[in-house]
Amino acid sequence: MGKRAFITGITGQDGSYLAEFLLEQGYEVHGLARRVALEDPAHRLTRIAHIASRVQLHAGSLESFPSLFRVLQKIRPDECYHLAAQSFVSYSFDDEFSTLNANINGTHHVLAALKDVAPKCHFYFAATSEMFGKAAETPQTERTPLHPRSAYGISKVAGFHLTQNYREAYSLHASSGILFNHESPRRGYEFVTRKISAGVARILAGQSKELSLGNLEAKRDWGHARDYVQAMWLMLQQPAPDDYVVATGECHSVREFAELAFRLVGLNASDHLTINPEFYRPAEVDLLIGDSTKARRALGWQNRVRFEELVREMVEADCRAAGIQQPFVTSSAVGASA
Ligand code: NAP
Ligand code: G4F
Numbered sequence: 001m002g003k004r005a006f007i008t009g010i011t012g013q014d015g016s017y018l019a020e021f022l023l024e025q026g027y028e029v030h031g032l033a034r035r036v037a038l039e040d041p042a043h044r045l046t047r048i049a050h051i052a053s054r055v056q057l058h059a060g061s062l063e064s065f066p067s068l069f070r071v072l073q074k075i076r077p078d079e080c081y082h083l084a085a086q087s088f089v090s091y092s093f094d095d096e097f098s099t100l101n102a103n104i105n106g107t108h109h110v111l112a113a114l115k116d117v118a119p120k121c122h123f124y125f126a127a128t129s130e131m132f133g134k135a136a137e138t139p140q141t142e143r144t145p146l147h148p149r150s151a152y153g154i155s156k157v158a159g160f161h162l163t164q165n166y167r168e169a170y171s172l173h174a175s176s177g178i179l180f181n182h183e184s185p186r187r188g189y190e191f192v193t194r195k196i197s198a199g200v201a202r203i204l205a206g207q208s209k210e211l212s213l214g215n216l217e218a219k220r221d222w223g224h225a226r227d228y229v230q231a232m233w234l235m236l237q238q239p240a241p242d243d244y245v246v247a248t249g250e251c252h253s254v255r256e257f258a259e260l261a262f263r264l265v266g267l268n269a270s271d272h273l274t275i276n277p278e279f280y281r282p283a284e285v286d287l288l289i290g291d292s293t294k295a296r297r298a299l300g301w302q303n304r305v306r307f308e309e310l311v312r313e314m315v316e317a318d319c320r321a322a323g324i325q326q327p328f329v330t331s332s333a334v335g336a337s338a
Pocket of ligand 1: 037085178
């Protein structure tokens with residue numbers, strides 16, 4: 001019989017790709033979904049609509065230990081991927097309390113429940129490059145000191161330490177993936193890459209004229225979510241738990257992402273891009289670039305999708321959704337600067 005996996009955050013970007021991947025591997029896939037999502041599948045389960053009949057959803061929320069305990073007691077999974085979180089850094093400045101509450105307690109609840117009902121379960125924690133924040137060195141590795149710059153980053157540092165502590169104190173097979181930014185056409189619209197790809201599509205479709213962003217000089221190491229969920233799975237297949245950086249090793253500024261997205265469809269970014277100070281953060285993370293040598297060597301993980309391919313896929317998907325079937329100019333025009 002196939003293994004049984006439980007995914008918190010199955011309705012999110014990563015959860016949807018991971019569920020697909022695990023189904024392909026023959027897993028029985030269970031997921032946690034909020035009650036409101038189960039009652040409004042047409043709007044809130046869109047990312048997993050195509051696999052809805054093959055996954056089993058259970059109502060629960062990060063804030064409620066009893067809900068998580070009940071679900072885990074019923075499923076007793078072989079593998080648990082804890083992805084659910086308030087994941088938008090910017091929002092964590094507006095509501096530090098709910099971010100810290102959901103992210104720290106949520107992780108603690110899942111670990112504490114597993115310890116009691118499924119102590120042999122292999123556990124994955126969705127840690128993040130945001131933990132490096134004001135990074136002490138470049139590129140960042142598993143040994144780089146942590147200096148989070150937001151309530152979100154702080155909540156993930158706490159989850160990371162909780163995961164390590166359950167590994168050391170209770171011998172749980174608990175691993176953390178320190179994942180750098182990863183995107184896709186399923187990315188939430190609040191994140192800058194999707195805001196750009198959707199904004200470009202709207203402008204090309206004549207539905208708007210400008211795209212308003214914040215700090216264009218921030219630099220990120222952007223990969224594709226489909227590649228990154230495979231690293232999560234690989235971590236849980238290892239004989240011993242550990243922590244791994246997952247990144248492409250290549251970084252680009254928000255400006256470069258936006259300029260390429262506009263250029264791909266034959267538009268000039270400077271004709272449409274405006275700056276709105278509202279989108280600046282009280283404390284910014286200026287530069288993230290990861291060194292994933294350990295994951296590549298120990299797990300055999302590799303990222304397949306490069307930067308331009310990622311931008312293309314996202315812009316194309318949003319253009320198609322806006323009714324534009326062939327949005328791209330020729331590749332020679334892409335090479336020319338905007
Ligand atoms: P996402 O698209 O924002 O998905 C977040 C998921 O968490 C959704 O399924 C959401 O459910 C669920 N969730 C949020 N609050 C919840 C609560 N109180 N109770 C139950 N479920 C709740 O995030 P993602 O991009 O897939 O990222 C997955 C995880 O990796 C997150 O923990 C994120 O912090 C971390 N991470 C992401 C990246 C990245 O670049 N994407 C990088 C490093 C780490 P609803 O659909 O009901 O809102
Ligand atoms: O797309 P972002 O909102 O992602 P951010 O803050 O890097 O966080 C994402 O990646 C983390 C991994 O490093 C995850 F842990 C986290 O859950 C999330 O998935 O912002 C990227 C950069 C920032 O520097 C931001 O200041 O883009 C800059 N930016 C500039 N203008 C903007 C905008 N970000 C957003 N969201 N919206 C803007 O208009």
